[in-house]
Amino acid sequence: MMIPLLLGITLMTFFIMQLAPGKPTDLVTDLNTRMSSEAREKLVKLYELDRPWHERYWKWLKRMSRLDFGTSFRDGRPVIKKIAESLPATLLLNILSLILIFTAALAIGIFSAVKKDSLFDKISTFFVYLGFSVPTFWVALLLMIGLGLKLGLLPISGLRSIHYSDLSAWRKFLDMSAHLVLPVFVMALTGLAGLARYSRSAMLEVIRQDYVRTARAKGLPERTVILKHAFRNALIPIVTLLGLMLPELIGGSFIFETIFAYPGMGRLGYDAIMARDYPMLMGIGTIVALLTLAGNLLADLLYAFCDPRIRYQ
Amino acid sequence: MISIYLHRIFRNKLAFAGALLMVILIILALTAPWLAPSHFADQSLIDRLQPPSGKHWMGTDDLGRDVFSRLLWGTRVSLVVAFVAVGIATLFGTLVGLIAGYFGRWTDAVLMRAVDILLCFPTFFLILMVIAFLEPNIVNVMIVIGVTSWTGLARLVRGETLSLRERDFILAARALGASTPRILFVHLLPNVVAPVVVSATLGVGGAILTESALSFLGLGVQPPDPSWGNMLSAGKDYIYFAWWLSVFPGLAILTTVMAFNLLGEGLRDALDPRS
Numbered sequence: 001m002m003i004p005l006l007l008g009i010t011l012m013t014f015f016i017m018q019l020a021p022g023k024p025t026d027l028v029t030d031l032n033t034r035m036s037s038e039a040r041e042k043l044v045k046l047y048e049l050d051r052p053w054h055e056r057y058w059k060w061l062k063r064m065s066r067l068d069f070g071t072s073f074r075d076g077r078p079v080i081k082k083i084a085e086s087l088p089a090t091l092l093l094n095i096l097s098l099i100l101i102f103t104a105a106l107a108i109g110i111f112s113a114v115k116k117d118s119l120f121d122k123i124s125t126f127f128v129y130l131g132f133s134v135p136t137f138w139v140a141l142l143l144m145i146g147l148g149l150k151l152g153l154l155p156i157s158g159l160r161s162i163h164y165s166d167l168s169a170w171r172k173f174l175d176m177s178a179h180l181v182l183p184v185f186v187m188a189l190t191g192l193a194g195l196a197r198y199s200r201s202a203m204l205e206v207i208r209q210d211y212v213r214t215a216r217a218k219g220l221p222e223r224t225v226i227l228k229h230a231f232r233n234a235l236i237p238i239v240t241l242l243g244l245m246l247p248e249l250i251g252g253s254f255i256f257e258t259i260f261a262y263p264g265m266g267r268l269g270y271d272a273i274m275a276r277d278y279p280m281l282m283g284i285g286t287i288v289a290l291l292t293l294a295g296n297l298l299a300d301l302l303y304a305f306c307d308p309r310i311r312y313q
Numbered sequence: 314m315i316s317i318y319l320h321r322i323f324r325n326k327l328a329f330a331g332a333l334l335m336v337i338l339i340i341l342a343l344t345a346p347w348l349a350p351s352h353f354a355d356q357s358l359i360d361r362l363q364p365p366s367g368k369h370w371m372g373t374d375d376l377g378r379d380v381f382s383r384l385l386w387g388t389r390v391s392l393v394v395a396f397v398a399v400g401i402a403t404l405f406g407t408l409v410g411l412i413a414g415y416f417g418r419w420t421d422a423v424l425m426r427a428v429d430i431l432l433c434f435p436t437f438f439l440i441l442m443v444i445a446f447l448e449p450n451i452v453n454v455m456i457v458i459g460v461t462s463w464t465g466l467a468r469l470v471r472g473e474t475l476s477l478r479e480r481d482f483i484l485a486a487r488a489l490g491a492s493t494p495r496i497l498f499v500h501l502l503p504n505v506v507a508p509v510v511v512s513a514t515l516g517v518g519g520a521i522l523t524e525s526a527l528s529f530l531g532l533g534v535q536p537p538d539p540s541w542g543n544m545l546s547a548g549k550d551y552i553y554f555a556w557w558l559s560v561f562p563g564l565a566i567l568t569t570v571m572a573f574n575l576l577g578e579g580l581r582d583a584l585d586p587r588s
Contacts, residue, residue: 004426005426005429005430005433008426008427008429008430009430009433009434012430012431012434016439016442016443016446129571129574129575130567130571132518132570132571132574133518133567133570133571133574134566134567134570135522135525135526135529135542135545135563135566135567135570137525137526137529137545138545138559138563138566138567141545141549141552141559141563142559142560142563145552145553145556145559149553244432247432247433247434247435247436248435248436248437249435250435250438251435251436251437251438252435252437254435254437254438254441255437255526255529255530258530269438269441270441270530273441273442273444273445273532274445276445276446281442281445285434285438285442288434288435288438289433289434292432292433292434292435293433296433
């Protein structure tokens with residue numbers, strides 16, 4: 001199951017690259033009027049561009065399996081090194097957003113389901129609608145201006161201040177946290193709305209079940225009924241959503257890291273796109289897909305963790 | 314049948330509000346050349362960066378262009394891009410879903426694995442990558458959004474088709490010697506229309522958000538053509554002293570996406586036989 005998926009991912013990245021108009025050698029040949037057609041042929045041979053695609057794909061795949069993506073067109077540094085430098089920052093951002101999404105969305109979802117049609121439920125439903133429809137990059141822009149520039153409460157770009165290296169360890173932590181507030185909040189926004197609504201309806205579904213009534217009839221305190229009996233069952237469909245949310249979240253990295261000048265893989269990717277840095281893009285594309293795959297695997301494991309019925313099969 | 318649905322939609326106040334807004338937006342888009350006080354590219358450098366006033370309801374931008382006029386013209390761009398993109402995605406998704414669900418076996422396996430692979434790539438990254446190789450312009454943006462956003466619908470339609478395939482009326486059609494295309498398009502298709510319509514309506518909102526994000530990053534609709542996204546992009550350089558350049562286009566996106574989402578949700582409630 002995993003292996004064909006992996007092969008498919010690499011095949012797809014390879015073909016998107018073939019979409020690129022022209023040949024990589026055009027830059028050298030077409031701009032040089034004194035280049036003879038023989039020399040041109042030679043260059044094409046050298047880079048094996050005359051070989052059929054499956055042979056080139058196979059060669060590329062063999063290099064990839066050693067995580068050798070070649071060197072960046074922009075500064076000639078190995079692609080994998082540049083990715084390795086920026087990946088931790090992106091993972092930090094995504095994981096923090098995910099934690100925020102889950103804690104906030106589950107809390108909102110449970111509370112509005114338990115107190116259905118209350119004022120809280122109505123207000124949160126309204127905000128969920130808003131969260132679905134609002135262009136998040138616009139919210140980012142407004143927050144940067146409002147909280148960042150006008151009020152000067154939070155830093156609006158990067159991950160560290162200029163004087164970061166002079167700070168004490170505790171101050172360093174505070175500095176980085178302050179830089180993370182806006183990006184994490186904005187990145188969590190879209191997913192938050194979706195998950196809050198989903199967990200509300202999952203909870204509503206579960207609360208109606210007989211076993212919840214039985215738990216109440218047994219005289220268990222309401223807290224236990226909601227958190228132990230209802231919530232654990234509502235969690236099962238919610239975990240499935242996690243796998244679907246990951247690509248969305250990582251996709252968001254490309255917008256928000258650019259807006260917040262955040263030193264992560266998303267911005268690296270955006271810069272690579274702007275500079276048509278093909279090796280860089282192929283590397284990032286593959287890593288992103290692998291990350292998503294790993295996330296899906298994690299969701300499957302969590303699934304088994306939440307639902308004993310799957311574990312014992 | 315249809316009148317029952319219409320009745321149900323109109324009973325749902327939010328869905329009705331969404332439908333009304335959508336109609337208004339379509340009318341605005343169609344009549345923009347006559348409604349707008351000026352052409353979207355009319356510059357007046359004396360009037361640059363004017364705050365909202367009686368003359369310029371939403372102020373003017375850095376080239377002295379009337380923001381309100383550009384917003385109206387931008388409605389056209391946003392709606393056309395979204396409708397065409399969703400059209401492509403709907404066509405693709407429905408077709409793949411029907412074929413995978415009806416033929417089953419290896420056809421299904423191959424198509425669904427392809428969907429799984431596509432789902433591993435964040436859609437937005439995929440779009441960015443493809444746009445980087447093609448030229449960023451309206452046509453490419455529509456095609457790329459359409460071609461990358463059919464996977465969810467394909468899965469949905471496949472699921473519906475899988476269960477419909479086993480029903481008696483399909484068996485009867487087959488027994489009467491109906492051709493495969495006839496079974497697919499005359500017998501199966503009408504039965505999956507409801508989820509397709511809902512997903513298309515919700516898809517319009519998503520497409521508008523994607524287009525505006527692309528244009529905001531400079532990879533979508535190119536200036537001087539006005540799109541809400543590229544208006545925001547141009548406005549962000551002046552955001553500190555010219556708030557109107559950033560607030561109005563954002564509100565326009567929010568309202569439009571909300572209209573389609575409300576309508577889509579309303580349709581889902583109305584068309585869902587379980588409710």
